[in-house]
Amino acid sequence: MSRGTGGWGPTPDSHAFPTRRYDLVKEFVIALGVVTVLCVVAALVFSSPDEPAISLQQWARQAPADVVATAAGELAGTTTSAGYGPPYNTAAEGQTLGPVNLQKLPGVTLPVEPAKDFVLDPVRTLVGDTAATTAVRVWEAASADQQQAWATAYADALAKAPDGDPAKVASGDYGPVPAIAAAELRLADSGALEGLLTSRTSFFGVDSTKALLLLADGTHLEDAARAQNLGGDQWGIMNETGNYPGQPWLWLYSLWYQVPPFSTSDNADIGVWALMILLSIGFVCIPWIPGLRTLPRHLGVHRLVWRTQRR
Amino acid sequence: MMTQLLAVSQPVPAGPVVQWGWVTITVANLVVILAMILIFVLALVLPFPAPREDEDR
């Protein structure tokens, strides 16, 4: 008998009970056989989803206006990346939970300067393209205020143009920004942009951070995701592309994003994380939480399990 | 590679979803969850084979 976990009183030693023949190894082998058959059959019948990655070239061909608008936004400092904060830059403070700001704590560990890294440095490589290289020179010679004015004006004008089409933008003083954005689009269309973002300085491109941040700054990636019910407010965390089951075990994590206050908060992510960590700690500690640790006695489901045992 | 390009231009259609108030769940996930509940209930109520020998040790 053990003193054991509180609330139940002493529990008999399991080794003191009469025993029955029970072949654990055979049970495991049968389980392995059954699981293997189920997985192989499911694999043959249902296969698995594999929606190809959206290359920056496809982005350029399917949503060229989005590429131009995103490039202008990077230059104007209005994109998500440009205004993100740690760990990429210091443009913002990050999310807070009351007085606590965990996002700021580690500082900038993955430095990203979106205008430079995503747009200017790649465009600068177009050495044979005089329109592009001249535009970059004009940009760099201008003051920060002038750059801001040009880029913001162009980004606004694109938003107002029919279908966001750069060809239909109202005339205005945009400086070299339209030329730079157009050069970015040409780069993306050529298929060279991922390489410039991931392996230009490192040869081995195993870190897709910059390419992904740029793609996510546009609307095309999110549009494709929402079409598959993968948006955060669509319970997307639980879901998968196509007609496949996703991660139903993430139901509670997804749930919080659907309800206030999280659904309308700028600090939703840290809020949900904090709540889930608390609940997870509680879950691990069920054996020690009074009331919760003895709840099963009152639920009575155990009576089904042991109904064949005489008391 | 051609098949990949074609696949992107016609992405796989999203699976059907079930909406119930503010809860939206894909049919695929719903099937998995219901199957799990069913299996759990069956595990509780189906009789378990008796031991091979009637031995009490």
Place this chain on the structure above:
Amino acid sequence: MSRPSTSDPSLGSEPAARRGRDTWTAALTRWVEGLVPKGQWLPDRQPVYVASWIYVFGVACLASLVVIIASGLVLTLGGVTWWHSSTVGHFFNSVHLWSVELFFATMVIHLWGKFFMASWRGNRGLTWATGALAFFGSLGTAFTGYLIQTNFDSQWISTQAKDGLNAAGFGAYFNVMNLGQMVLWHVSLLPLVVGGIVAVHIVLVRRRGVAPPIGAADPTTSLPAPDPEATLGAPAPEGRRTESASVRTVGSSQGPGA
């Protein structure tokens, strides 16, 4: 907690005075042997109350884990982009996906069962806790798996998940958009961590034995036939002696519950 019989100086092969200068090896061996009662590492008998289908979901979960690892190893043979262009690769990716679905399904059913049976009773709190930790560890491992698919899913999941991780401060070190980092976490670091937690969980199950039914009477307090192995001067079978001895001292079986 049971002690191995060699702790009894009159029975051990080593005189007590010598034990102070035990080798580390002997101490480790004794510790390992003491982890689980003698004969309980892989017994071929279980308590009679282990008689329900609910008990198979732990082993089904373990079997699913084996299939996950096996199919995962095949995928490592070809690398992270192999399966996009190879039918064999895609097949093993599918096996890997469905074994993961089965793994979580059986784990959750196992968890439901253990909850309703309050299987943390009788000093089994750590068994529950390691199980819960294995669940969360598995979530993390599965998550990194989704990240290294090198397809649209990976693009979307990484750019979404980064926000929560960044907000909590982890994103500064755990960069979900860094494929190289995520591959290594998924195929080596996290499986080792989860494997370690699962190993501790299983050792604990063998150590304590399967939790008795709620409200079960202590079998040692009903008038027993004399234990044929408990002759004078010889130790009773491991795991029994100290436990049942304390019961006889204490008296009645069930204390008041909460």
